[in-house]
Amino acid sequence: MNTVTVVGASLAGLYAARELRAQGFDGRLVMVGAEPYLPYDRPPLSKSFLTATATTAVTDASTITALDAATPTVTDRATGTAAHPPYASAPEDHLALTDPEEIADLAAEWLLGTRATGLDQRGRAVLLDDGRTVVTDGVVVATGASARRLPGPQPAGVHTLRTLADARALRADLTCGPRRVVVIGGGFIGAETASSCVALGHDVTVVEAAPLPLLPQLGPDMALFCADLHRKGGARLLTGTGVAGLHRMAPASASGVADPGTPRLGPSNRAPSSPSGISDRPDPSDRPDLSGHVTAVELSDGRVLPADVVVVGIGAVPNTSWLSGTSLTVSDGVLCDGGCVTSLAQVVAVGDVARVDGVRAEHWTSATEQPRVAVRNLLAARTVEPVAALPYFWSDQYGSRIQFAGHRLADATVRIAEGSPDDGGFLALYEHAGRVTAALAVDCPRPFMRARRELRVRQATAA
Amino acid sequence: MIPVCRLEDLPAGESVRLDTTPPVAVFNADGALYAVDDTCSHQDASLSEGWLEGCLVECPLHAASFDLRTGEPTCLPARRPVRTHRVSVVDGTIHVHLTDPTVTPVPASAPLTAAASLSAPASLAASGSSAGRAPMTGEGSAA
Numbered sequence: 188m189n190t191v192t193v194v195g196a197s198l199a200g201l202y203a204a205r206e207l208r209a210q211g212f213d214g215r216l217v218m219v220g221a222e223p224y225l226p227y228d229r230p231p232l233s234k235s236f237l238t239a240t241a242t243t244a245v246t247d248a249s250t251i252t253a254l255d256a257a258t259p260t261v262t263d264r265a266t267g268t269a270a271h272p273p274y275a276s277a278p279e280d281h282l283a284l285t286d287p288e289e290i291a292d293l294a295a296e297w298l299l300g301t302r303a304t305g306l307d308q309r310g311r312a313v314l315l316d317d318g319r320t321v322v323t324d325g326v327v328v329a330t331g332a333s334a335r336r337l338p339g340p341q342p343a344g345v346h347t348l349r350t351l352a353d354a355r356a357l358r359a360d361l362t363c364g365p366r367r368v369v370v371i372g373g374g375f376i377g378a379e380t381a382s383s384c385v386a387l388g389h390d391v392t393v394v395e396a397a398p399l400p401l402l403p404q405l406g407p408d409m410a411l412f413c414a415d416l417h418r419k420g421g422a423r424l425l426t427g428t429g430v431a432g433l434h435r436m437a438p439a440s441a442s443g444v445a446d447p448g449t450p451r452l453g454p455s456n457r458a459p460s461s462p463s464g465i466s467d468r469p470d471p472s473d474r475p476d477l478s479g480h481v482t483a484v485e486l487s488d489g490r491v492l493p494a495d496v497v498v499v500g501i502g503a504v505p506n507t508s509w510l511s512g513t514s515l516t517v518s519d520g521v522l523c524d525g526g527c528v529t530s531l532a533q534v535v536a537v538g539d540v541a542r543v544d545g546v547r548a549e550h551w552t553s554a555t556e557q558p559r560v561a562v563r564n565l566l567a568a569r570t571v572e573p574v575a576a577l578p579y580f581w582s583d584q585y586g587s588r589i590q591f592a593g594h595r596l597a598d599a600t601v602r603i604a605e606g607s608p609d610d611g612g613f614l615a616l617y618e619h620a621g622r623v624t625a626a627l628a629v630d631c632p633r634p635f636m637r638a639r640r641e642l643r644v645r646q647a648t649a650a
Numbered sequence: 651m652i653p654v655c656r657l658e659d660l661p662a663g664e665s666v667r668l669d670t671t672p673p674v675a676v677f678n679a680d681g682a683l684y685a686v687d688d689t690c691s692h693q694d695a696s697l698s699e700g701w702l703e704g705c706l707v708e709c710p711l712h713a714a715s716f717d718l719r720t721g722e723p724t725c726l727p728a729r730r731p732v733r734t735h736r737v738s739v740v741d742g743t744i745h746v747h748l749t750d751p752t753v754t755p756v757p758a759s760a761p762l763t764a765a766a767s768l769s770a771p772a773s774l775a776a777s778g779s780s781a782g783r784a785p786m787t788g789e790g791s792a793a
Contacts, residue, residue: 286729551712588711632699633710636700
């Protein structure tokens with residue numbers, strides 16, 4: 188294998204590159220990244236990156252150099268004449284997943300700000316959006332997922348939170364004094380963003396379509412606990428209602444006239460709040476032009492929530508469109524066997540985009556654990572090892588750290604093993620047929636580590 | 651020199667966190683005492699709540715591991731060391747001698763030196779000049 192192309196300069200992509208070199212691959216390594224940045228860590232984007240607004244906004248410009256590769260750069264392995272991406276230390280360089288020394292060691296060609304648009308039928312060439320083609324022997328698919336958006340155009344003030352660019356844009360909107368923030372979706376991104384917005388002093392409402400947030404992930408008991416975190420933390424939580432549409436400021440010239448661009452998510456049979464059904468707040472001439480800016484979120488139960496900033500956290504869609512036309516099977520992710528190998532032996536997939544043995548796990552830990560096995564199987568040209576990871580994720584909300592490991596079975600019972608949900612931290616164990624299958628901790632790190640280790644040992648011995 | 655606790659109050663395998671700035675974690679690793687900066691160099695997590703095994707401590711959040719003798723990470727995702735501090739026992743009381751906070755630990759990688767030697771000194775100058783501009787609003791990266 189002379190050339191391996193990693194598509195996705197992501198967490199999973201970087202770990203794949205590391206594994207390729209660690210496992211002895213010394214050929215040409217090409218890293219293709221749609222974003223113009225070196226690999227960075229996304230978890231802080233909904234947490235410290237947002238709440239750091241007040242103190243570090245002015246240093247943001249210098250921060251960018253830690254991740255930005257202003258021009259896509261290519262490292263020439265043979266000559267060593269490398270034009271490395273700029274990489275300086277900065278207050279927020281904790282987002283950076285790598286450093287100049289490792290960049291040099293990896294000796295990869297970084298094609299950043301470059302999107303892969305296709306893969307040839309046999310997986311031997313990656314097509315790029317700048318017209319170039321990378322001829323390759325092996326491919327690691329690490330293109331991740333994109334934030335799911337509401338249908339229709341997205342008015343100003345409406346955000347998703349997935350990328351550094353998303354986070355910068357949202358952060359900018361949160362620095363203009365107290366705002367009314369509506370977070371659509373009570374999942375992890377929604378809850379963490381809501382928590383950060385409360386910490387920044389904003390008025391926050393979280394809208395969740397399900398009866399409780401995080402129901403599928405945590406089950407009813409612990410989901411109820413997380414719902415209380417919102418309320419205790421100072422955010423309003425509205426559950427069991429969807430979103431019918433967004434209201435936005437009408438253009439100044441068309442004040443009072445329905446804005447045809449207003450996205451609506453479905454029919455609304457109730458009496459509209461204004462003759463046009465859209466709140467056409469006139470744009471006073473002495474105010475900045477806010478035409479097109481979001482003004483409210485209309486719920487499917489008829490309520491209208493005034494909003495200056497809207498954050499849409501309704502899940503993510505795997506980035507697989509570039510793989511259409513190949514022989515790879517795509518169905519909510521790239522289908523892989525238990526060893527991350529696709530239907531083509533020289534194409535493996537890792538991270539959020541990979542459906543490994545039927546499961547697509549959008550976990551940070553999956554993105555860091557799958558690449559070792561995927562690369563081993565890629566270099567062996569067949570599946571010699573399956574992934575044996577125990578699912579693990581964590582979330583920081585309203586000053587509480589939630590950690591979860593294992594498999595939650597649908598009819599599991601939850602037992603509080605340490606502490607109490609009513610008072611400080613606790614460890615909860617999910618039991619099914621007399622066996623512990625998962626553990627959840629809130630501010631209870633040591634007992635959680637013990638439980639996680641025990642789950643891991645049990646999984647290994649059961650395998 | 652900061653008093654921590656009585657020696658007998660920190661049995662083997664236990665740790666204690668000092669609310670200094672930055673916070674410091676003190677460990678009793680099978681009888682040997684160590685002190686390091688408490689916050690994991692990868693992300694915000696308290697090493698005093700970590701898993702102690704020999705003279706290695708595993709971060710409770712992402713399982714990064716640090717050698718308490720040197721502060722160096724022994725596995726990913728941490729890539730930078732945590733500062734170490736000297737520990738002494740005076741009259742049965744554990745004390746921590748904080749390493750000068752102005753002395754940043756020099757990681758093995760020494761990123762700035764490496765960057766400067768890589769024919770890209772312009773990147774450092776660029777960061778200085780751009781820092782003088784107005785705060786970024788995100789439009790520069792929205793593409």
